[in-house]
Structure formats: structure tokens, C-alpha cells
Amino acid sequence: MSTYERLVNSQNFFSPYLTQEDLSRFGRDYIGVGEYMEQIFPLLGVRLISVNDNYDSSNYNGTTLGMDLVVSNLVNTMYCRDAGKKLRTANRVKWRKGISTASAAPFGYQFDPNRKGSYIIDPPAAKIVRRIFDLAILGLGTREIAMALNDENAPVPSVYNREHKAYGKETTYTIAPVILWDSSRVWKILTAYVYTGAMVLGKSQRLISGKKIIRIVPKGQQYITEGTHEAIVSREEFEKAQLVIRNNGHRVVMGSVDFPLKGKIRCGNCRRVLGYDYKQASPIFWCREGMELIGQTQCSSEIYQASDIENAVFQALKKNFLYWTHSIVILKRKNRA
Helix, strand or coil, X not given: CCHHHHHHHCCCCCCCEEEECCHHHHCCCHHHHHHHHHHHHHHHCCEEEECCCCEXXXXXXXXXXXXXXXXXXXXXXXXXHHHHHHHHHHHHHHHHCCCCCCCCCCCCEEECCCCCCCEEECHHHHHHHHHHHHHHHCCCCHHHHHHHHHHCCCCCHHHHHHHCCCCCCCCCCCCCCCCCCCHHHHHHHHCCHHHHCCEEECCEXXXXXXXXXXXXXXXXXXXXXXXXXCCCCCXXXXXXXXXXXXXXXXXXXXXXXXXXXXXXXXCCCCCCECEEECCCCCCEEECHHHHHCCCCCCCCCCCEEHHHHHHHHHHHHHHHHHHHHHHHHHHHHHHHC
């Protein structure tokens, strides 16, 4: 057993100590790591210990980090970014050849066991995808298609993947008794060019290694390779479906709009992020399933005022802040004792 493992095993679970084998295990963003080490942990009374770096935050009370630690954090960051750059370069070489590097195949397909990075049709799921395109070609909008699929008890991708143990694919977490199709799920499938037999790769790009900042890559800059796998729909059928849903319209929820609670307000039934409309005189939240699938879902169709939710969140944060402030005072008194 290593020194690090013995140190961890000797501590209680609820401990004001945080031990790491080295600082690269704690984080590789030197700005974020420095902020935690110099500001957040001292404020919360947390003692950080890094075994291999011979670092103990209790030796730096009231002082800044030494130059050796600053350089070490910077090296960790540059190593991470360099590794990310090499990985992206290797992926682009595969994308040009039409080889997928994704961890999961799209709904309706599964990975070909004989050709790495290629797809073969998953018949039961492909039947659902085919049904969606057929309904769209008949002129049904995304909402009408979703309601038809729910009436037919067709499983959504996350439920299908879980039932068929397709781990690594979409597995939406929820406590809702039933997960239903809605316009967004239908729209996502109808706009996926991969169903024409083409491999579409490089659709998004991470701007900074280690960060969650992602940019959607324009279609003209994506890696599209035709004829890499069997098609579920023809290109003509795909174009007809695009024309139908374009004429029916699809309401984009939130999009690129930024606001303080973006992505944090969820429905209590389906657990999905609530829609947000900022164009009203008073911004509102609503559950997409509740508004679209009245009679098929247990989600509420009620509209919530953004000001009411923001006030409730503010009061909850204020209460938690007072609690943690009190806890820190008590912890500091115990440490002095």
C-alpha cells in the first residue's frame, strides 16, 4: 500500500482534510486550482494535502503559493492542453476516413463488431426511426408525431437503450413513471443526416481543454462521408421530412439566450430542463411535455413566472449561506481549541 493510500485510509469520511496523490489529480486548470487553494479552501477551513508535491496548506496560512507550486500547476495545465490537441488531431484523421470516434452509435444503429467505428442497423430501433420519417412525410408536425408514438407505446431512445442494455448511449435520468416522446426528441431524429447512410462527425468543438465551453461547428465545416453504412431513409425522404418540419416550425427552447438560472430549473415529474421564454413582458418558465402532451403526461401544463422562481432561489441561497457561515465559525472555533 502506497503512502497516499495509507494516508487516505487513516482519515474519517467526514474530515476537514482533502488529500491528493499530487496536485494534477486535484485539477489541471491552474487558474481554478489556484483559486481553490488560495481563496475557497481557506474560507471553508479545508486543509489540502498533496503527498507527492510535499504540500500542506496549513504551512501557507496568510501567504501566497510558492513559485514551485505555481509552475507545477502551470505545467499540469499545459500538459492537459497538449494531450487534448494531439487527441483532436488523431480524431480528425479518422473523421476524414469516415470512422466514428463516438462512445455510442445513434439511435437506430449499433457498432459493427467487424469494422471498428462503423455502424450497422439495429432493427427494432430502426423501425421506430423509419416510422418517425414516414409520419413526417405524411405532413405531421413534430408534436403530432410525438403524440402518435406515445399512443403506439414506442419507447424513447433512453428507455430503449436501458431495456437493451446499450450502456453508453442516451440514458436520461428521471423519476417520472413514464418517459414520453415530445417534439424535441422527434426533431432531433428528423434532422439527423446520419440516417441517410452518411457519417457525420465533428459536429461540436470544445474551445478549451478541460472546460465545458462547446461551440457548434457549422455544417460546412463538419466531416461528412457518404455511404459508410446502410441507410434507414433515402436522401429524398430525408429532404421531404426537412421541408415538412420547416413548414410546421419547431420552437427552440432557450437557444443561446443567457440568464442566471439557465439549465438549472427542472420539472418535478420528468426532471427535464424547463423551457424559458424571455420575449414576454414578464419572462416565463414551462415544462415542454406538460404543454405539448396534455392528457398523455403527468407533467404540469402550468406557466411559471421567472420572477417568482428567482425570488424562491434567492431565499434558498440566503438560507444556505447563513447556515454555512455559522458552520464555518463553529469549525474555526474547534480548530483553535
